[in-house]
Amino acid sequence: MLGDFAKVDVVKAYPSTPIREVARLMAERRVGLVVLVEPGNPHRVVGVVSERDIVRAVAQGVSLEEPCEVIATKNVVALDYRESVAKAAEAFRRYGIRHVVVTREGRLYGVLSIRDILREDSALREIASYYDWTFEPGMSA
Amino acid sequence: MLGDFAKVDVVKAYPSTPIREVARLMAERRVGLVVLVEPGNPHRVVGVVSERDIVRAVAQGVSLEEPCEVIATKNVVALDYRESVAKAAEAFRRYGIRHVVVTREGRLYGVLSIRDILREDSALREIASYYDWTFEPGMSA
Numbered sequence: 001m002l003g004d005f006a007k008v009d010v011v012k013a014y015p016s017t018p019i020r021e022v023a024r025l026m027a028e029r030r031v032g033l034v035v036l037v038e039p040g041n042p043h044r045v046v047g048v049v050s051e052r053d054i055v056r057a058v059a060q061g062v063s064l065e066e067p068c069e070v071i072a073t074k075n076v077v078a079l080d081y082r083e084s085v086a087k088a089a090e091a092f093r094r095y096g097i098r099h100v101v102v103t104r105e106g107r108l109y110g111v112l113s114i115r116d117i118l119r120e121d122s123a124l125r126e127i128a129s130y131y132d133w134t135f136e137p138g139m140s141a
Numbered sequence: 142m143l144g145d146f147a148k149v150d151v152v153k154a155y156p157s158t159p160i161r162e163v164a165r166l167m168a169e170r171r172v173g174l175v176v177l178v179e180p181g182n183p184h185r186v187v188g189v190v191s192e193r194d195i196v197r198a199v200a201q202g203v204s205l206e207e208p209c210e211v212i213a214t215k216n217v218v219a220l221d222y223r224e225s226v227a228k229a230a231e232a233f234r235r236y237g238i239r240h241v242v243v244t245r246e247g248r249l250y251g252v253l254s255i256r257d258i259l260r261e262d263s264a265l266r267e268i269a270s271y272y273d274w275t276f277e278p279g280m281s282a
Contacts, residue, residue, distance in 0.1 A: 019199075020199055020200070020202075023196045023197075023199035023200040024200040026196050026200070027196055027197045027200035027201070028200070032192075032193070051173075051192040051193060051195075051196050052173070052192060054192075054195065054196050054199060055164045055167050055168055055192050055195050055196070056164075056168045058160075058161055058164035058195060058199065058205055059161070059164040059165040059167070059168035059169070060168070061161075064199060089259055092256065092259055093256075093259060093260050096256070098239070098255075098256065114239075114255055114256060114259060115233065115234075115237070115239065115255065117259075118230055118233055118234060118255060118258075118259075119234050124265075124268060127265060
């Protein structure tokens with residue numbers, strides 16, 4: 001399940017955190033996604049900022065001292081930690097994203113990246129067996 | 142093989158192209174990697190700029206009007222277009238990257254992203270069967 005592969009040391013910021021500071025967090029912590037949480041409630045997700053959002057801000061000439069909520073994605077793709085890895089793979093494909101937020105009882109649990117999946121043989125096997133089952137039911141074990 | 146999944150409409154720039162212009166190319170063309178080629182020889186790769194490189198430049202306060210060679214990766218991970226997809230998956234894992242440059246007879250052929258792989262069921266199957274073979278030789282068909 002997703003919870004086994006998600007990173008639980010999530011890099012967080014507030015909607016008011018400046019864009020450049022979010023970039024600093026990404027670079028220092030070596031992550032591609034920063035999760036925005038409600039001030040006063042670190043479990044409540046209110047948005048995400050991806051590397052792509054930062055690149056778009058640079059492209060559009062947005063001031064990097066602006067609060068990151070200006071460039072954040074508010075419609076966050078979140079999956080419960082008990083969901084299968086194949087479900088995350090589907091989300092990556094459908095929405096053209098590289099990270100999903102993972103929740104547990106509606107609260108922030110972790111972040112799963114497309115790279116986390118490719119790193120884990122067991123995750124790859126889970127996806128492959130899912131697709132086997134989906135597309136070639138007659139051939140599954 | 143890699144060549145089947147790589148995108149051949151590569152987004153290119155020169156080492157002298159300003160960072161902000163590279164960000165614009167990424168945003169407009171919806172890619173995460175711009176390949177730097179030698180001026181006068183569009184098949185000769187001299188570096189790559191990833192979204193991560195742009196984020197790092199923002200984090201470090203590098204002027205976005207600087208030529209992109211200042212932030213580019215010069216040690217490019219390139220694979221021949223006849224290599225297997227599993228080889229690319231290994232490169233993604235080993236080097237912590239999300240794109241590989243694909244070459245044909247040493248010339249720029251295309252770019253393969255980690256997302257291109259996850260999008261293609263046949264690519265996933267190729268990787269899964271490779272890992273089956275590698276880690277569980279007794280169980281492969």
